[in-house]
Amino acid sequence: MKKSSLPDPFQDARISKGYGEMDDQNDPVTMLLRLKDVRKAAHSWDTFQSGATPGRIVIPSEVAIRNIRQIPFELDPPLHGDFRAILEPWFKRPLESEYEQKLTKQINDIVDAVLVKDAIEVVADFSLCLQSNALTLLLNIPFEEAQTWISWGTHVFRSDGVALDGDKALILYNYIDQQIQKAIQNPGEDLYSVLLASEVNGKKLTAEEVKGVMILTFAGGRDTVINAVTNSIAYFAEHKQSLEKLRDEPEIINKAVEELIRYFAPLTQMGRVVTKDTAVCEHAIKADSRISLCWASANRDATTFENPNEVVLDRKMNPHVSFGFSHHNCLGATHARQIMKILLMALSQKVKSIAILDCKENIEELGEFKRKVGYDSIRVKFTAL
Amino acid sequence: MAKITFITKDNQSIVVEGTSGSVMELAKQANVKGIDGDCGGVCSCATCHIYLNEADLLKTGPASEIEKDMLELDDDANEFSRLCCQIEVSEAIDGVVFQVVR
Numbered sequence: 001m002k003k004s005s006l007p008d009p010f011q012d013a014r015i016s017k018g019y020g021e022m023d024d025q026n027d028p029v030t031m032l033l034r035l036k037d038v039r040k041a042a043h044s045w046d047t048f049q050s051g052a053t054p055g056r057i058v059i060p061s062e063v064a065i066r067n068i069r070q071i072p073f074e075l076d077p078p079l080h081g082d083f084r085a086i087l088e089p090w091f092k093r094p095l096e097s098e099y100e101q102k103l104t105k106q107i108n109d110i111v112d113a114v115l116v117k118d119a120i121e122v123v124a125d126f127s128l129c130l131q132s133n134a135l136t137l138l139l140n141i142p143f144e145e146a147q148t149w150i151s152w153g154t155h156v157f158r159s160d161g162v163a164l165d166g167d168k169a170l171i172l173y174n175y176i177d178q179q180i181q182k183a184i185q186n187p188g189e190d191l192y193s194v195l196l197a198s199e200v201n202g203k204k205l206t207a208e209e210v211k212g213v214m215i216l217t218f219a220g221g222r223d224t225v226i227n228a229v230t231n232s233i234a235y236f237a238e239h240k241q242s243l244e245k246l247r248d249e250p251e252i253i254n255k256a257v258e259e260l261i262r263y264f265a266p267l268t269q270m271g272r273v274v275t276k277d278t279a280v281c282e283h284a285i286k287a288d289s290r291i292s293l294c295w296a297s298a299n300r301d302a303t304t305f306e307n308p309n310e311v312v313l314d315r316k317m318n319p320h321v322s323f324g325f326s327h328h329n330c331l332g333a334t335h336a337r338q339i340m341k342i343l344l345m346a347l348s349q350k351v352k353s354i355a356i357l358d359c360k361e362n363i364e365e366l367g368e369f370k371r372k373v374g375y376d377s378i379r380v381k382f383t384a385l
Numbered sequence: 386m387a388k389i390t391f392i393t394k395d396n397q398s399i400v401v402e403g404t405s406g407s408v409m410e411l412a413k414q415a416n417v418k419g420i421d422g423d424c425g426g427v428c429s430c431a432t433c434h435i436y437l438n439e440a441d442l443l444k445t446g447p448a449s450e451i452e453k454d455m456l457e458l459d460d461d462a463n464e465f466s467r468l469c470c471q472i473e474v475s476e477a478i479d480g481v482v483f484q485v486v487r
Contacts, residue, residue, distance in 0.1 A: 036454065043458040092421075254425030304451060317451050318427035326458060329430075333423065 003356050004234035006264060008309055009369040010297035018281030020294070022367025024060050029271060030285055031292045031366070035301040035321065037280055038293045041272065042325040048272035048291060050328060051076040057271040059292055065166040068173070071212035073220070077327060082200045084331070087213065090194060091138075091331050094338040099137055104342050106133045106143075111346045115384040119357055122378045127229040128154050130339070131222060138217070138335050139191045148175070149218075154226060176214045180207050191217070221332045227266040227362075227374035228340060235260065235311065236347060237354035237380055242313055246348035249314075253348075256313040257340040262320035263311050265296035268364060268371055270324065295321045296371060352385045387479040391417045391435075394485060408483065409433040409470035419485035426470035431455050436465040436484040444478050461486050 001007070013020045014033035022029050032038050041048045054069040055062030069075070072083035093099050110130050114120050132146040139145075152171060183192035184207070195210040205213075236243050246253060269292040276287050285291060299320045300308040323330035330336070359378035364371045391399045391412055403411045412420035412433070421432035428451055437445060445467065448456065452471050456462040469483060 039454075039458055255427055258424055258427045258429060304454075316427065317449070318424070319429045319451055319455055321429075323430075337423070337425075 002238045003359055004231070004238040006231070006372050008297070008300040009371050010294065011300065013368070014297050014301065017283070019283055020297075020366070020368055022059075022369070024290075025064070027056070027061055027063075027290060029059055029290045029292045029367075030280065030283065031269060031294045031297070031369075032280055033294050033297040033301075034281075035298040035304050035319075038295070038298040038321060039325045041280065041291060042293050042321075042328065045076050045080075045327055047275055047278055049076050049275050050074050050080070050272060052273035056273055056290070059269055059271045059290075061271075062169075065169050066215075068208065068215060069212050070216040070219075071209055072331070073216050073328065074212075079200075080327060083209075083213075084327075086198045086200060087331060090191065092334055093140075094138070094335045100338060100342070102137055103134060103338055104346075106130070106137075107339070107342045107346050108350075111343075111350055115350060115382050117382070119379055119381045122230050122233050122380055123154055123226060123375055124377070126233065127226040130229055130343070131225040134225075134335070134339055135218075135221065138221075138332070141190045154223075172215065172218055173211070176211050176218070180210055180214070217332070220330070221336065224266040225336055225339060228261060228264055228336065229343060230378060231264045231266075231374050232260055232340070232343060232347075233354060233380060234356065234359070234375065234378060236351070237356045239311070240353050242311075243348050243351060243353075245313060246344055250345065250348070252314045253341055253344050255315060255318070256344055257337055258318045258320065259311055259313055259315045260344075261322045261336075261340065262299045262305075262315075262318055264374075265299050265320075265322050266373070267322070268296045268366070268373055269294040270328075293321075293324070295324065296373075350385055352383045354383070355381045357381060387474055387476055387481075389474070389478065390482045391415070391420070392482065392484050393418045394487060403474040406474055407470050408435075408472040408474055408478075409468075411474055412469065412483075412485075417485060419487045420469065422470060424470075428452055428455060428468060428471060431459055431468060432487075433469045434459060434461065434486040435467055435469045436463065436486060437467060438482055438484075439465065441478075441481045444481055445472050 010033050018034050020031040032041055050057055054074055055066040072080045132149040136143050136146050179192050183196055187193040195205055195213055198205050271290050271292045274285050274287055274289050278285050302308050323333040357379040360376040361372050362374045362376045364373050386402055386404055388402050399415055399417050401411050401415045407426050409422040409426055413422050423432045424430035452468050456466050
């Protein structure tokens with residue numbers, strides 16, 4: 001198997017019974033594996049809720065390390081929609097031409113820099129920098145701030161060998177508290193200040209609500225973007241002809257972005273808490289237990305996707321759920337799609353080939369399943385066109 | 386050449402002309418409010434939802450199973466719903482009026 005492959009560990013369970021099971025800190029999870037079931041459950045917010053104890057819908061659960069509710073992610077309709085409405089316009093800014101130009105310059109600079117180096121470790125020296133730099137645009141704050149986030153390392157929440165690291169989470173939470181205080185004292189045009197000035201249902205957002213939005217913005221877009229970018233580099237290293245195809249047919253780049261994101265499923269799953277006794281795939285599920293919407297499995301469901309384990313760059317019908325589905329679909333998706341589109345343009349225009357020197361895979365242990373989601377580290381050598 | 390009319394939620398009428406590509410792409414070029422086309426036209430985001438007039442149903446043809454599955458879980462969907470990224474611009478849809486859902 002190629003080093004860039006992401007195998008589908010869910011296939012047998014998805015076909016035979018439709019669900020899987022895993023424990024997570026003594027709070028077990030029934031994982032929904034079929035695309036249609038995942039979409040239905042994502043849509044049924046009153047049975048499968050997000051507004052549970054903060055941290056409980058995340059897998060691994062963050063209940064032990066977080067009291068703050070992430071907003072709007074850990075709310076249910078109608079309040080969810082009220083918050084979402086004030087956030088949507090801000091998170092659509094990546095479509096503005098000035099934003100796109102700045103992001104293009106950032107990504108071109110990073111690609112140009114690695115082209116003249118002997119070898120680089122992609123996760124730390126490329127993807128983390130790219131993701132952090134781009135986040136300054138999403139937050140509308142000075143570029144230099146990215147250095148602080150880069151210094152935190154690749155994981156805000158996770159350390160090697162420890163799934164949940166409360167101390168690392170505190171670094172982020174304390175940092176956000178400081179930034180909110182700064183914005184209260186000296187309001188500007190950054191996301192903190194915009195949120196502090198916003199109202200939902202006639203009431204100004206509290207500092208705690210602003211913190212909830214900011215934690216989501218930092219945490220939701222960190223490992224996911226890093227995985228998507230890193231996995232793209234690995235894929236193109238082993239599929240040189242795909243780089244050539246994008247160079248020759250730049251009009252398929254949007255489709256290629258969607259296809260890579262389908263295949264990578266940078267976030268494996270997201271949980272929900274069940275509000276009443278119910279059943280999925282004829283499997284009884286008790287009230288107050290957890291299910292997960294396994295995006296990674298749903299994206300390989302052969303009842304919808306032809307050749308699901310192949311990357312088909314110009315796949316025409318691609319109803320993947322890598323950005324979630326329904327009410328809670330990813331708020332940062334516009335930003336993430338722009339990052340991927342610009343990255344693919346830059347790579348296809350500037351890179352002749354990429355060689356993988358060595359790599360260590362990042363394998364998630366999910367009860368009966370083991371899923372490769374990306375790499376802990378991967379050293380490559382770029383060759384310029 | 387097909388002449389297509391979009392009616393936005395705030396009742397603006399926008400007339401565009403096109404020969405190829407998808408209706409979603411045409412709408413985006415014309416900045417039609419409510420047609421975002423976030424996924425670029427691969428039927429994964431449902432941000433290009435429109436209603437057809439009953440008289441135009443035959444002109445556009447039926448939705449595919451995959452498109453129907455997407456619409457099934459859209460709270461605003463009805464029997465006249467389509468995702469316009471899945472409608473090709475051609476002479477066959479000349480004169481069609483699309484009501485933008487959001």
